[in-house]
Amino acid sequence: MAQDDRLRTVDEQLSIVLDGIGSIDPIELTLLDAQGLLLAENVVSDVPLPGFDNSAMDGYAVRAIDTRDAGPQRPVVLPVVGDVVAGAKSRSGMGPGLAMRIMTGAPIPAGADAVIPLEDTDRGVARVAIGRPVHTGECVRRAGEDLPAGAPALGAGAALGPQQLALLAAIGRDRVVVRPRPRVLVLSTGSELIEVGHRPSFGEVTDSNSYLIAAAARDAGADARRTGIVPDDHSALLDTLESQLLRADILVTTGGVSMGAFDVVKQALSEIGTVEFTRVAMQPGKPQGFGHLGNRIPIFCLPGNPVSALVSFEVFVRPAIRKLLGKRNLQRATVQAVALETVESPRGIRQYRRGILHREATGGYSVSMVGGPGSHLIASMASANCLAVIDEDVTEVVAGSRVTVMPLLLANR
Numbered sequence: 247m248a249q250d251d252r253l254r255t256v257d258e259q260l261s262i263v264l265d266g267i268g269s270i271d272p273i274e275l276t277l278l279d280a281q282g283l284l285l286a287e288n289v290v291s292d293v294p295l296p297g298f299d300n301s302a303m304d305g306y307a308v309r310a311i312d313t314r315d316a317g318p319q320r321p322v323v324l325p326v327v328g329d330v331v332a333g334a335k336s337r338s339g340m341g342p343g344l345a346m347r348i349m350t351g352a353p354i355p356a357g358a359d360a361v362i363p364l365e366d367t368d369r370g371v372a373r374v375a376i377g378r379p380v381h382t383g384e385c386v387r388r389a390g391e392d393l394p395a396g397a398p399a400l401g402a403g404a405a406l407g408p409q410q411l412a413l414l415a416a417i418g419r420d421r422v423v424v425r426p427r428p429r430v431l432v433l434s435t436g437s438e439l440i441e442v443g444h445r446p447s448f449g450e451v452t453d454s455n456s457y458l459i460a461a462a463a464r465d466a467g468a469d470a471r472r473t474g475i476v477p478d479d480h481s482a483l484l485d486t487l488e489s490q491l492l493r494a495d496i497l498v499t500t501g502g503v504s505m506g507a508f509d510v511v512k513q514a515l516s517e518i519g520t521v522e523f524t525r526v527a528m529q530p531g532k533p534q535g536f537g538h539l540g541n542r543i544p545i546f547c548l549p550g551n552p553v554s555a556l557v558s559f560e561v562f563v564r565p566a567i568r569k570l571l572g573k574r575n576l577q578r579a580t581v582q583a584v585a586l587e588t589v590e591s592p593r594g595i596r597q598y599r600r601g602i603l604h605r606e607a608t609g610g611y612s613v614s615m616v617g618g619p620g621s622h623l624i625a626s627m628a629s630a631n632c633l634a635v636i637d638e639d640v641t642e643v644v645a646g647s648r649v650t651v652m653p654l655l656l657a658n659r
């Protein structure tokens with residue numbers, strides 16, 4: 247526990263957190279399971295793309311030289327000696343002065359060096375009239391023109407989106423080695439908490455934090471699960487954490503980290519000595535716990551108020567998940583927005599206010615605040631789509647001035 251009265255800055259706490267996050271061994275996954283992850287190997291293609299010379303159009307395979315004298319008034323007429331379809335199992339061939347009807351993607355027959363598109367012919371079946379000269383290589387997709395055999399296809403660190411997965415499939419890779427999704431386990435602590443689906447008796451509160459944090463962790467790219475509720479009880483907490491250690495790359499608890507007599511997470515984990523509880527110069531989210539359990543599994547102990555838990559997740563846990571994923575940018579992108587109202591903020595504290603970010607017709611952004619400073623406001627949190635970040639040295643953001651905004655889930659707006 248920090249002994250001095252000075253609050254630790256957000257940046258100091260974040261760098262302690264990130265220093266305490268290692269890496270996870272790469273694993274091999276099938277292509278769709280690897281979507282969104284980063285490649286952990288250099289992939290070289292052992293086949294060319296395209297795999298063989300093939301036609302770019304439906305038309306007729308010809309020798310360009312045979313069409314040299316063709317013109318609109320004097321078409322060259324060539325006998326059509328067969329069809330080549332996509333999927334043809336063997337390469338066909340044709341002699342000089344002949345043509346073959348060919349489909350898009352079908353292999354160019356031996357003896358041909360160009361394709362004349364259907365629309366530039368009379369579409370004949372037994373013989374075809376060609377009204378213009380064709381140049382060598384016209385409408386032919388060359389083997390290896392996209393990627394030669396032996397060439398690097400994707401490098402370690404490449405993000406696997408739809409196009410990259412398509413490339414891997416095209417070169418015959420059905421599995422790739424990637425940085426895995428960190429397994430995040432979320433535990434809610436508090437003797438007042440009950441599972442969703444039961445009507446709360448007086449004094450009981452339905453656990454919403456584990457859904458909030460597990461969903462936020464999934465959104466950040468983790469494989470996140472809830473492990474339920476633990477009452478404010480030392481041994482119940484320690485037993486549950488112990489039993490989950492082998493299943494997790496990151497543990498996250500909420501609740502029980504303030505100064506109260508029943509703040510069991512803080513009491514129980516402080517005794518173990520590998521988790522540090524500190525106070526960070528931020529609002530909400532001042533009490534924070536971070537450290538390691540078992541075989542160096544990182545654990546985050548977030549405050550229990552839902553807004554505090556979300557802000558703490560955004561500020562500390564999301565960058566940690568992204569570090570484990572191997573991402574280069576650990577922080578959310580921010581935008582500058584015009585504040586639509588005046589907001590006060592204590593000096594020396596970085597304040598995160600829930601807001602609604604609007605895109606103006608002029609192309610810029612504006613932001614209105616929702617919910618006030620109270621960190622218990624779950625319904626207003628659900629109407630927010632961003633956090634406005636008011637820096638430590640700013641005590642007032644005047645309406646009409648600019649403020650830094652961290653968009654959260656823009657996808658659903």
Ligand code: AMP
Nearest residue numbers: 434436451453454455501502549550551
């Ligand atoms: P704590 O940090 O344990 O002192 O909790 C602060 C406030 O957040 C209290 O009002 C708790 O009832 C509430 N709270 C704690 N955990 C949860 C949770 N998992 N879901 C909803 N509210 C919670």
Ligand code: MG
Nearest residue numbers: 436501502550
């Ligand atoms: Mg509590």
